[in-house]
Amino acid sequence: MIEPDHSYAVEARGISKYFGGVAALDGVDFKVHWGEVHALLGENGAGKTTLSNILAGIYRADSGEIAVDGLTHEVRTPAQAIEAGIGMVHQHFKLVETMTVAENVHLGWPDTPTLVSQRVLVDRTNHLMEEIGLHVDPTAKVWQLSVGEQQRVEILRVLARGAQILILDEPTAVLTSHEARDLFKVMRDLVSGGRTVIFISHKLNEVLEVSDQITVLRDGVHEVTRSAEGATPRELARLMTGEERTLEVEHREITGETVLQLEGVTASNDRGVVALSSVDLVARSGEILGIAGVSGNGQTELAEVISAMRRVDGGTITVDGEDVANGLVRKVTDLGVGHIPEDRIGVGIVGSASVKDNAVLRHYWTEGLSSGVTLFRQAVVDFATRLVEVARVQTRSITATAGQMSGGNQQRLVARREALLATRVLIAVHPTRGLDVLAAQEVQTAVIGQRDRGAAVLFISDDLDEVLLMSDRIAVMYEGRIMGIFDRVDADREAIGLMMGGHTLEEAMAK
Amino acid sequence: MSTYRLERRLEVDTKKQALTRVAGALIAMAVAGLVLLLTGRNSFKILFDGLEAIFGSQRGLEGVALRAIPILMTALAVALSLRMKIWNIGSGGQFLMGAFAALGVGIHVNGPGWLVLILMALAALVAGSLWILVPALARAYWDVNEIITTLLLNFVAAQLVTWASIGFWRDTEAAVIQSTKRVPYRLAELPGTDSLTIALLVPFVIALVLFWIFRSTTIGFEIDTIGGNARAAAFAGINVRRRILLVMLCTGAIAGLGGMLQLSAPGARQLGPGYEAQFGLTGFIVAALAGGAMMGVLVGGTFIASMFFAGLVLQTKGLSVYIIFGIYGLILTGVALGEMAARYRLVRVGDAVSSERVAS
Numbered sequence: 001m002i003e004p005d006h007s008y009a010v011e012a013r014g015i016s017k018y019f020g021g022v023a024a025l026d027g028v029d030f031k032v033h034w035g036e037v038h039a040l041l042g043e044n045g046a047g048k049t050t051l052s053n054i055l056a057g058i059y060r061a062d063s064g065e066i067a068v069d070g071l072t073h074e075v076r077t078p079a080q081a082i083e084a085g086i087g088m089v090h091q092h093f094k095l096v097e098t099m100t101v102a103e104n105v106h107l108g109w110p111d112t113p114t115l116v117s118q119r120v121l122v123d124r125t126n127h128l129m130e131e132i133g134l135h136v137d138p139t140a141k142v143w144q145l146s147v148g149e150q151q152r153v154e155i156l157r158v159l160a161r162g163a164q165i166l167i168l169d170e171p172t173a174v175l176t177s178h179e180a181r182d183l184f185k186v187m188r189d190l191v192s193g194g195r196t197v198i199f200i201s202h203k204l205n206e207v208l209e210v211s212d213q214i215t216v217l218r219d220g221v222h223e224v225t226r227s228a229e230g231a232t233p234r235e236l237a238r239l240m241t242g243e244e245r246t247l248e249v250e251h252r253e254i255t256g257e258t259v260l261q262l263e264g265v266t267a268s269n270d271r272g273v274v275a276l277s278s279v280d281l282v283a284r285s286g287e288i289l290g291i292a293g294v295s296g297n298g299q300t301e302l303a304e305v306i307s308a309m310r311r312v313d314g315g316t317i318t319v320d321g322e323d324v325a326n327g328l329v330r331k332v333t334d335l336g337v338g339h340i341p342e343d344r345i346g347v348g349i350v351g352s353a354s355v356k357d358n359a360v361l362r363h364y365w366t367e368g369l370s371s372g373v374t375l376f377r378q379a380v381v382d383f384a385t386r387l388v389e390v391a392r393v394q395t396r397s398i399t400a401t402a403g404q405m406s407g408g409n410q411q412r413l414v415a416r417r418e419a420l421l422a423t424r425v426l427i428a429v430h431p432t433r434g435l436d437v438l439a440a441q442e443v444q445t446a447v448i449g450q451r452d453r454g455a456a457v458l459f460i461s462d463d464l465d466e467v468l469l470m471s472d473r474i475a476v477m478y479e480g481r482i483m484g485i486f487d488r489v490d491a492d493r494e495a496i497g498l499m500m501g502g503h504t505l506e507e508a509m510a511k
Numbered sequence: 512m513s514t515y516r517l518e519r520r521l522e523v524d525t526k527k528q529a530l531t532r533v534a535g536a537l538i539a540m541a542v543a544g545l546v547l548l549l550t551g552r553n554s555f556k557i558l559f560d561g562l563e564a565i566f567g568s569q570r571g572l573e574g575v576a577l578r579a580i581p582i583l584m585t586a587l588a589v590a591l592s593l594r595m596k597i598w599n600i601g602s603g604g605q606f607l608m609g610a611f612a613a614l615g616v617g618i619h620v621n622g623p624g625w626l627v628l629i630l631m632a633l634a635a636l637v638a639g640s641l642w643i644l645v646p647a648l649a650r651a652y653w654d655v656n657e658i659i660t661t662l663l664l665n666f667v668a669a670q671l672v673t674w675a676s677i678g679f680w681r682d683t684e685a686a687v688i689q690s691t692k693r694v695p696y697r698l699a700e701l702p703g704t705d706s707l708t709i710a711l712l713v714p715f716v717i718a719l720v721l722f723w724i725f726r727s728t729t730i731g732f733e734i735d736t737i738g739g740n741a742r743a744a745a746f747a748g749i750n751v752r753r754r755i756l757l758v759m760l761c762t763g764a765i766a767g768l769g770g771m772l773q774l775s776a777p778g779a780r781q782l783g784p785g786y787e788a789q790f791g792l793t794g795f796i797v798a799a800l801a802g803g804a805m806m807g808v809l810v811g812g813t814f815i816a817s818m819f820f821a822g823l824v825l826q827t828k829g830l831s832v833y834i835i836f837g838i839y840g841l842i843l844t845g846v847a848l849g850e851m852a853a854r855y856r857l858v859r860v861g862d863a864v865s866s867e868r869v870a871s
């Protein structure tokens with residue numbers, strides 16, 4: 001028996017966990033001090049979720065022991081974990097959508113009075129929110145809330161049950177960058193109130209921004225625990241992937257001809273509200289034109305009007321001089337326009353169809369794959385086999401359904417498929433969102449490769465660092481307008497940030 | 512002290528699934544047999560009588576085939592729509608309207624038999640698709656759910672046929688009050704049979720054509736894509752509206768043609784109440800259990816037809832109709848559970864071996 005050492009909130013020693021004989025965790029040590037945000041960093045499959053599930057009593061470790069606040073605990077069930085003060089917010093929320101916030105907070109909570117009126121529930125919830133400093137309308141139904149607000153309800157639920165140690169499993173994967181900022185503030189408030197937050201992520205920038213300590217896991221092995229101060233993305237990426245792996249993007253002078261041209265393009269979003277107002281843009285062969293902006297400022301609609309998925313209310317869009325506005329999707333595809341859509345599962349993939357059918361989804365009707373009436377099945381198989389190989393998609397077979405692949409593999413498939421179609425224009429919308437470092441770099445490499453083959457690339461992302469890394473020129477979008485366009489060399493991070501928030505070019509330069 | 516838990520399979524083996532369905536039916540029959548034994552009936556004799564009814568004579572096999580034709584036609588119609596995740600609950604109505612139109616041609620047009628029969632078939636195809644036209648337009652253009660619209664039109668079709676059979680097309684020569692005139696033309700007989708016509712070939716030809724369409728053509732690819740994810744289909748440049756219209760009109764046409772074929776069945780050359788003997792509903796069950804697979808529809812439809820036929824014979828041998836319906840229900844439930852069983856597997860919790868997981 002070791003002397004209780006109260007300086008650690010959690011001290012896990014030699015944790016191993018096997019799934020069918022394969023080690024998901026292999027003798028991992030994990031020590032977290034009270035009052036810190038401790039990031040657990042690692043690529044997909046590194047074992048982050050498994051480790052947190054063990055801390056939260058959902059899985060049992062095959063070996064190793066866990067001390068909470070210096071006392072060894074048997075954490076065998078979620079209830080025992082809560083008793084020890086550990087609460088976890090999962091990657092997928094567990095809220096009842098048709099119930100109110102107050103009801104959800106109280107659901108399955110032993111402290112809830114047995115007979116209780118809606119008013120009492122709301123009062124109790126208000127009280128809690130005051131105490132914790134998290135605010136959501138307690139009378140709203142969960143389905144009415146944004147993802148960020150739903151997440152707050154989840155956090156509230158866990159904290160209400162007395163959790164002092166909060167585990168957040170990839171909380172930012174579902175958030176816009178704005179919502180993520182809000183969450184970071186909440187996390188900082190919680191630790192300054194004395195609680196401890198374990199923050200799981202595979203995004204280096206976020207981890208560096210919000211955490212005090214960083215633990216890196218790789219393939220179920222503890223790599224390092226170090227202070228966030230002085231850590232560099234490059235070093236962390238190397239620890240995560242085990243290789244020196246930072247993308248070097250070469251930028252050359254652009255001499256190519258104009259391929260894509262938008263003039264005075266106006267369009268509405270699905271709710272009929274103006275989403276693009278009088279957008280002028282030119283993209284030339286062999287360049288990446290980055291579109292910086294906070295999500296929801298017209299980027300989605302911009303991508304959709306170009307690929308003829310959305311009608312324009314005015315203006316012209318040409319690809320190699322051919323008018324494509326309000327045209328047919330197939331004509332645009334035929335002109336050599338590829339589109340990595342924002343919603344890859346909702347739009348880019350048919351989950352119930354095979355990997356091979358998804359490989360040809362966007363051009364099965366073209367010569368070589370079909371006669372117009374029949375599909376050439378062997379040609380489809382050949383194409384899909386090749387695509388899976390170059391895109392390094394991990395799937396058991398090309399006849400397995402696309403839906404059973406991980407998100408990273410689905411995006412590898414979509415990104416390469418569209419890059420191959422994009423002989424002239426490639427539109428990439430948040431193409432690396434939610435991907436681990438390796439998959440993200442593969443997608444970025446595919447995009448750069450297409451640029452080097454002479455395509456004009458429109459690279460849309462709300463991650464400014466990524467836009468700055470990838471682009472030859474950068475346009476800033478705000479409320480459906482282009483606020484300004486920079487050459488890469490003149491791009492000033494500050495100024496772009498201000499313009500993303502709605503400042504004009506003049507204002508941004510003056511500051 | 513490990514516990515067990517059901518886990519959804521990531522990929523379902525369709526061959527295995529066919530086997531689990533058969534197993535489900537067999538287990539259900541065993542359960543039924545056990546219950547009958549416990550209540551003092553000789554279930555072995557019942558089983559033997561049932562099999563004898565079907566396989567014991569040519570008449571038995573022909574009886575099954577006659578029942579299979581209308582069921583297969585509606586089942587194929589529904590299966591086609593299910594591929595696009597469209598629920599045509601109205602195949603019974605389209606079946607009736609096909610028969611109605613064919614009958615109209617049959618009793619009003621004089622000419623060489625083959626010509627009139629072709630005209631009857633065309634009329635049935637058109638009438639069946641017209642009967643689903645409004646639901647199809649509503650679904651394609653305003654996204655109105657087709658379940659309600661197609662269902663309601665069944666009742667309208669039934670009323671129309673009742674009206675015809677007691678009103679404008681009533682058979683005034685016969686003593687029956689509710690029956691239309693008889694069609695004087697009948698499809699060519701199948702050589703070597705007593706009661707079968709070439710109608711029997713039609714569902715098999717249609718099933719083969721549909722099978723080929725979904726296996727090898729771009730249109731089949733498009734229909735499956737829309738069924739899987741309509742937004743992705745639009746992204747692939749597929750004209751989703753046009754495909755919805757096409758599929759819905761075809762499903763109506765196939766069901767309508769089924770109505771025309773039935774006019775050639777012995778004793779059914781006129782329309783009256785009971786003409787659509789739950790064929791729409793039965794076809795729907797078959798298509799749903801087959802999961803939209805055309806070959807599965809052929810097997811399932813024939814199986815259900817044999818089951819119904821055996822039940823009919825057993826009824827004449829004194830087995831209560833309630834027991835027979837109970838057995839039907841049990842067997843279909845067994846098949847449905849068998850279908851589900853193939854989607855899951857039992858895993859031991861604690862050391863869950865998820866070999867199916869593919870890490871990213």
Ligand SMILES: Nc1ncnc2c1ncn2[C@@H]1O[C@H](COP(=O)(O)OP(=O)(O)O)[C@@H](O)[C@H]1O
Pocket residue numbers: 019023024042043044045046047048049050051863864865866868869870
């Ligand atoms: N329930 C499970 N069954 C089998 N393997 C699993 C299970 N959960 C996780 N794994 C495996 O354990 C490893 C670690 O997974 P996980 O903890 O989810 O990683 P992370 O959260 O870091 O992405 C992966 O290889 C994964 O496939």
Ligand SMILES: [Mg+2]
Pocket residue numbers: 045048049050169170
């Ligand atoms: Mg995880």
